[in-house]
Amino acid sequence: xxxxxxxxxxxxxxxxxxxxxxxxxxxxxxxxxxxxxxxxxxxxxxxxxxxxxxxxxxxxxxxxxxxxxxxxxxxxxxxxxxxxxxxxxxxxxxxxxxxxxxxxxxxxxxxxxxxxxxxxxxxxxxxxxxxxxxxxxxxxxxxxxxxxxxxxxxxxxxxxxxxxxxxxxxxxxxxxxxxxxxxxxxxxxxxxxxxxxxxxxxxxxxxxxxxxxxxxxxxxxxxxxxxxxxxxxxxxxxxxxxxxxxxxxxxxxxxxxxxxxxxxxxxxxxxxxxxxxxxxxxxxxxxxxxxxxxxxxxxxxxxxxxxxxxxxxxxxxxxxxxxxxxxxxxxxxxxxxxxxxxxxxxxxxxxxxxxxxxxxxxxxxxxxxxxxxxxxxxxxxxxxxxxxxxxxxxxxxxxxxxxxxxxxxxxxxxxxxxxxx
Amino acid sequence: xxxxxxxxxxxxxxxxxxxxxxxxxxxxxxxxxxxxxxxxxxxxxxxxxxxxxxxxxxxxxxxxxxxxxxxxxxxxxxxxxxxxxxxxxxxxxxxxxxxxxxxxxxxxxxxxxxxxxxxxxxxxxxxxxxxxxxxxxxxxxxxxxxxxxxxxxxxxxxxxxxxxxxxxxxxxxxxxxxxxxxxxxxxxxxxxxxxxxxxxxxxxxxxxxxxxxxxxxxxxxxxxxxxxxxxxxxxxxxxxxxxxxxxxxxxxxxxxxxxxxxxxxxxxxxxxxxxxxxxxxxxxxxxxxxxxxxxxxxxxxxxxxxxxxxxxxxxxxxxxxxxxxxxxxxxxxxxxxxxxxxxxxxxxxxxxxxxxxxxxxxxxxxxxxxxxxxxxxxxxxxxxxxxxxxxxxxxxxxxxxxxxxxxxxxxxxxxxxxxxx
Numbered sequence: 001x002x003x004x005x006x007x008x009x010x011x012x013x014x015x016x017x018x019x020x021x022x023x024x025x026x027x028x029x030x031x032x033x034x035x036x037x038x039x040x041x042x043x044x045x046x047x048x049x050x051x052x053x054x055x056x057x058x059x060x061x062x063x064x065x066x067x068x069x070x071x072x073x074x075x076x077x078x079x080x081x082x083x084x085x086x087x088x089x090x091x092x093x094x095x096x097x098x099x100x101x102x103x104x105x106x107x108x109x110x111x112x113x114x115x116x117x118x119x120x121x122x123x124x125x126x127x128x129x130x131x132x133x134x135x136x137x138x139x140x141x142x143x144x145x146x147x148x149x150x151x152x153x154x155x156x157x158x159x160x161x162x163x164x165x166x167x168x169x170x171x172x173x174x175x176x177x178x179x180x181x182x183x184x185x186x187x188x189x190x191x192x193x194x195x196x197x198x199x200x201x202x203x204x205x206x207x208x209x210x211x212x213x214x215x216x217x218x219x220x221x222x223x224x225x226x227x228x229x230x231x232x233x234x235x236x237x238x239x240x241x242x243x244x245x246x247x248x249x250x251x252x253x254x255x256x257x258x259x260x261x262x263x264x265x266x267x268x269x270x271x272x273x274x275x276x277x278x279x280x281x282x283x284x285x286x287x288x289x290x291x292x293x294x295x296x297x298x299x300x301x302x303x304x305x306x307x308x309x310x311x312x313x314x315x316x317x318x319x320x321x322x323x324x325x326x327x328x329x330x331x332x333x334x335x336x337x338x339x340x341x342x343x344x345x346x347x348x349x350x351x352x353x354x355x356x357x358x359x360x361x362x363x364x365x366x367x368x369x370x371x372x373x374x375x376x377x378x379x380x381x382x383x384x385x386x387x388x389x390x391x392x393x394x395x396x397x398x399x400x401x402x403x404x405x406x407x408x409x410x411x412x413x414x415x416x417x418x419x420x421x
Numbered sequence: 422x423x424x425x426x427x428x429x430x431x432x433x434x435x436x437x438x439x440x441x442x443x444x445x446x447x448x449x450x451x452x453x454x455x456x457x458x459x460x461x462x463x464x465x466x467x468x469x470x471x472x473x474x475x476x477x478x479x480x481x482x483x484x485x486x487x488x489x490x491x492x493x494x495x496x497x498x499x500x501x502x503x504x505x506x507x508x509x510x511x512x513x514x515x516x517x518x519x520x521x522x523x524x525x526x527x528x529x530x531x532x533x534x535x536x537x538x539x540x541x542x543x544x545x546x547x548x549x550x551x552x553x554x555x556x557x558x559x560x561x562x563x564x565x566x567x568x569x570x571x572x573x574x575x576x577x578x579x580x581x582x583x584x585x586x587x588x589x590x591x592x593x594x595x596x597x598x599x600x601x602x603x604x605x606x607x608x609x610x611x612x613x614x615x616x617x618x619x620x621x622x623x624x625x626x627x628x629x630x631x632x633x634x635x636x637x638x639x640x641x642x643x644x645x646x647x648x649x650x651x652x653x654x655x656x657x658x659x660x661x662x663x664x665x666x667x668x669x670x671x672x673x674x675x676x677x678x679x680x681x682x683x684x685x686x687x688x689x690x691x692x693x694x695x696x697x698x699x700x701x702x703x704x705x706x707x708x709x710x711x712x713x714x715x716x717x718x719x720x721x722x723x724x725x726x727x728x729x730x731x732x733x734x735x736x737x738x739x740x741x742x743x744x745x746x747x748x749x750x751x752x753x754x755x756x757x758x759x760x761x762x763x764x765x766x767x768x769x770x771x772x773x774x775x776x777x778x779x780x781x782x783x784x785x786x787x788x789x790x791x792x793x794x795x796x797x798x799x800x801x802x803x804x805x806x807x808x809x810x811x812x813x814x815x816x817x818x819x820x821x822x823x824x825x826x827x828x829x830x831x832x833x834x835x836x837x838x839x840x841x842x
Contacts (some may be wrong), residue, residue, distance in 0.1 A: 005445055067752065129699075182822065192746070194651040195651040196656065212650060216700070226806070227781070227807055228609075228687065228714065230614075230805065231616065232685070233672070233686075234689055235617065240668060240693065241668060244668035245664045245665070248666055248669075251654070255656055258653075258654055264653070265654075266650065266652065266653065268659070268704075269661055270649055270698070270701065270703065271695065272693060272698065277692045278551075278692065279548075280691065280808075281688075282691065283691065291649045291700055291701060359651075361701075362650070384651065385647070386646055387701075388647075
């Protein structure tokens, strides 16, 4: 299948709008920008070349349709085309190109679907621009609060509503992107793993069981600012000194829960704002944001409870006020067990090794999984690196993923579907 | 002396350019701005009303001269008129007004000096605008590197050289502000304490023995950023988790040195820069600045040595690289012992209680003390609060400080100088 590998490599360059994937600054193709639109345009060109009908919905998602019967159900695959700032060209694009390549493979093999097949390139999956992720897939699932989101601003002060207008989309028609239950039967996404488990285990394919969802805390320490030179140590209300042990505690406790309970739990103090942050001033207020993820909701809640207790102890010892606000507390998403079984079976059938995995990051599929049976296929990426110019996935692995998607579509949207159940 | 108290209150309002000292936003009169110039203009009006000659030197310092004999030495007092952003109206202004009030008192008592007396309002004492403090007093001491400082920029991108031009000063003539040794005999500054020791001890006057100077470290922790959701705890190179114990260690060790050795030592992690500081990204680089102050150089060096050892231990335990750079390492300034004795004697003589103190903050006098015998007098300020709109000193305490300065000038610049030695 050398020609398909070459085709995948070409189309990956095409949707990334480059001549080589080696880009020192990576890719900055944020959601609802001209850059994302340019990539979507290439998606439509490729889809049309494959004989697919193309369509943009009211949320800016791109649809490539292999329609065989208006009355039949839809089987869909896909991912997204936007990136973070200085991100990689595989996160999202790999899944879109592999989905198109799967259709190409099926067409070359003269496959005749009995159900309709769709490849979707979701809009604005990354939270990099508006601090809200998976806007396109949330829209088709009816999970967006239109009034609340309209005024969200990017770092240049452009609102999400205005960004829609700039992309010739009408914010007031956003609700039209929502699909009815009967419009979709199943959805499977392919994505790079963004971790090292496949690479370390030397497996070809990861079959995702569950997607971790973030619980996010904002921890605020309020003391009192004063002159660093004139305030004795025993008269200070240093907000940073008070909160520093909480940073250490969160890491130690997370490692402890991992080891004691053997559950996958990660927690990160990812942002810190120190005020006044001036060389001669004692910190008067410090705000941390903690990002906690697990496919095990209980593990997340145990960590939060232990953080709360520790913060109370800090507040007893120090002349500061510590408050903890829950910003987000999303339940983990469980993916469809029968689709996992089918994907595992397919890997065996076509001679690929696979392993069950959990996803630490969110993906468009997590929204669709709330309404339809869904699956998520991971392929390896080098050193697990993602959201980084050095992000890389091998063409061979893209081809393997393509073959899994093609076989999934063959079995699910074709006549031999029932034979494999 | 009710009339002098009233005069002090009036002149304090006048140099602060307000009708009441209660200003919710405090005072923002930065060095080499129109606001500082407006205050300097009021200084000149007051000085002329007192019969003093006024003069601006090449660094923008304001001089008010009581000249009696061209050949005689100069005895000077004074402080500064600039403030930090949203600062108080006493830090600096109190010393300038008290110096003028001391002259007024001496004139009312028909004192005839045998030496020349000067009141100086130094320009740009605060580092708030250009991150360099005491520019005016450094200039008269010849401590400025003109070439290095010219291109220093404020937060609006205005260079120090340009700020000079905006104040009708010529940067190229800055060196002319430098005094020859013989031009000054002694200098005494009056300042609010900016700490609580006088208030707690219920003493009227602090006689400063030494001025702490900062040692400043920049501590950098370099790990590797990665996705918070997909990177297991044991594969992280989290720069913030690595550096957090250093924040705690610095505070604990400083308290320990204070207790063990009974030396006044303060240390503050005052600024922190976290990168990329994004909610889904593990911190890849964190930079702390540590401000360490003591009048005991050995105590500062012991702390720095213990921080270095601890950082090495952290680096052995964690997959990060920690580097420590010394930004500043200034020796403490010792003030003149005979002037301290004289000031102590004066307090006794005029019925004020006094106590020896150290200064945790820097003041203009620290520059002059490198070349001439100098003294520093503290008066209490409410709750030790400074660099804050709620900064306050009582008129009674300003009057007490004025009386000390007047007596100092009488004894030092008059005929009865020798009688008190």
